[in-house]
Amino acid sequence: MEHAHFCKYRSLRPTLVALVAGVIGCTFNVAYGGGSAHWQDQVTITGSPATSLTAGQAYSFTPSASATSGRTLVFAISNKPSWATFSSSSGQLSGAPSVAGTYSNIVIAVSDGWKSATLPAFAIQVLASTSTTTSSTSLPPPTISGTPPTTNVAGNPYSFQPSASGPSGMTLSFSVQNKPTWANFSIATGLLSGTPSSTQTGTYSNIVLSVSDGVSSSSLAPFSITVTWATSTTGSATVNLTPPTQNTDGTALTNLAGMRINYGTSPSNLSQMVQVASTTQTSYTISNLASGTWYFGSVAYTTTGVQSAMSSLVSKTIP
Numbered sequence: 001m002e003h004a005h006f007c008k009y010r011s012l013r014p015t016l017v018a019l020v021a022g023v024i025g026c027t028f029n030v031a032y033g034g035g036s037a038h039w040q041d042q043v044t045i046t047g048s049p050a051t052s053l054t055a056g057q058a059y060s061f062t063p064s065a066s067a068t069s070g071r072t073l074v075f076a077i078s079n080k081p082s083w084a085t086f087s088s089s090s091g092q093l094s095g096a097p098s099v100a101g102t103y104s105n106i107v108i109a110v111s112d113g114w115k116s117a118t119l120p121a122f123a124i125q126v127l128a129s130t131s132t133t134t135s136s137t138s139l140p141p142p143t144i145s146g147t148p149p150t151t152n153v154a155g156n157p158y159s160f161q162p163s164a165s166g167p168s169g170m171t172l173s174f175s176v177q178n179k180p181t182w183a184n185f186s187i188a189t190g191l192l193s194g195t196p197s198s199t200q201t202g203t204y205s206n207i208v209l210s211v212s213d214g215v216s217s218s219s220l221a222p223f224s225i226t227v228t229w230a231t232s233t234t235g236s237a238t239v240n241l242t243p244p245t246q247n248t249d250g251t252a253l254t255n256l257a258g259m260r261i262n263y264g265t266s267p268s269n270l271s272q273m274v275q276v277a278s279t280t281q282t283s284y285t286i287s288n289l290a291s292g293t294w295y296f297g298s299v300a301y302t303t304t305g306v307q308s309a310m311s312s313l314v315s316k317t318i319p
Contacts, residue, residue: 042068043115045108049093049122055129059084060094063108063119071112078107081124100128141216142166144209148192151226154201158183159193162209162220170213180204180225196227203227235318236287237263237294243279244300244308255303261286263296267313270297293317 047063065073075091081103084095091108102125109118146162166172174190183194190209203226210219239261246253258277261284262270276284286296295315300308 041112041115043073043110043112043117045091045110045117045119047119049106049108049119050124051122052125052127053097054127055097055100058094058096059124060092062090062092063110065091065110065117067112067115069112069114071114073110073112075108075110077109079103079105081106097126100126102126139167139215141218142170142172142211142213144190144211144218144220146220148207148209148220148223148225150224151228152196153230154196154198154227155230157193157195158225159191161192162190162211164190164211166211166213170215172211172213175210175212177208177210178204178206180207182227198229201227201229233291233319234288235291236285237289237296237316237318238283238285239263239296239298239314240283241276241281241298243282253302257301257303259284259298259300260307261296261298262310263294265292265294267295267315270295289318291318 043065044067045063045065047061049061049063050059053059063075065075067073075086075088077086077093080086080093081095081097083097084093086093091110093106093108102123104123105121106123107118107121109116111117142164143166144162144164146160148160148162149158152158162174164172164174174185174187176185176192179185179192180194180196180200182196182200183192185192190211192207192209203224205224206222207224208219208222210217241259241261243256243259244253256279258275258279259281260273260275262273263286264270264272274284274286293315294317295313297310297313299310
């Protein structure tokens, strides 16, 4: 009488690796009359997975597996890295990690439903990516250009704005070395400006303006600013005179001696005076007047020293 006995098929579950020690290979016996035969199933898995890569790179490992039974193989994994995907039909582990770290005790197993096999546990170390640094340093440095004025007159404003550009998306900042004490500087725009006073004349040397994108920088060639004294300018003013002919009571003025012209830089402070000792002169030119606005007024005086009231004031601006 012919009879056969089969071990019950055990389907592979996600917990295969944890249970792998408890999966026992099955045998079956076939009896033919007075004789019998015994056949042993064999499942194997091999492969050497890569154990390190750099963040941002692709990782892939597919083991080789076989079964003497010819049954369909099913793969399982324990401690799969969070960044990876796993195929239960091929055993492929793949993915692209974005951050550094070490993923340990990874175990891949295979089974034909009767027997199973596992690869030795392994780890994958993800190294920090250097792509950011490499990308930044491979970019061209920022550029800065411009021709700063090298002279200025005390009391006059000074200003220099350089032009700068850098890689798209990178914020630029400016710096200055040996900034003149009278100047202001903007780290956001690179503007160097200020108004030196008459006590700040001289040469300010080795001034260097630079721009940076946070990774690399560029600078203008060193330059100097020479502040000089303001050049004094003078001018003249011609005052027209109208000598009086009568006294305030309406009588004829017979003892007129001349005119006095009072002048100054303020209507309330005519501190300078010139005397015109003539009864017929109708104008007088005052020279060596410094830049600014000057005010003028005149009085008449007699031979006895009597002086009239001040005339209306006139003014002139000397450039």
